[in-house]
Amino acid sequence: MPPPPQWCPRGYPSRHSALFSRYSSADLETEAGARAALAAFEFGGFRFDTTGWEFTEYDYWFIYTCQIIAWTVAQYDARVPVAA
Secondary structure, three states: OOOOOOOOOOOOOOOOHHHHHHHOOOOOOOHHHHHHHHHHOOEOOEOOOOOOOOOOOOOHHHHHHHHHHHHHHHHHHHHOOOOO
């Protein structure tokens, strides 16, 4: 089995390891790679319909969510003592 992708959840391999390993070689760094990965994805009869999806610009909610995640991590780091 290949090593887990960086985006895999903790505990890999898990019950989803077959799903993750099937798509672990996908190039998610480019728009073309992301589109190809979504087009190839199929699980239990589910497929993504990416018709009309924009991959070139971030929506405001995504940028806002990234800022909130960074703020939350900083708040956590400020309150949790560093192990010696």
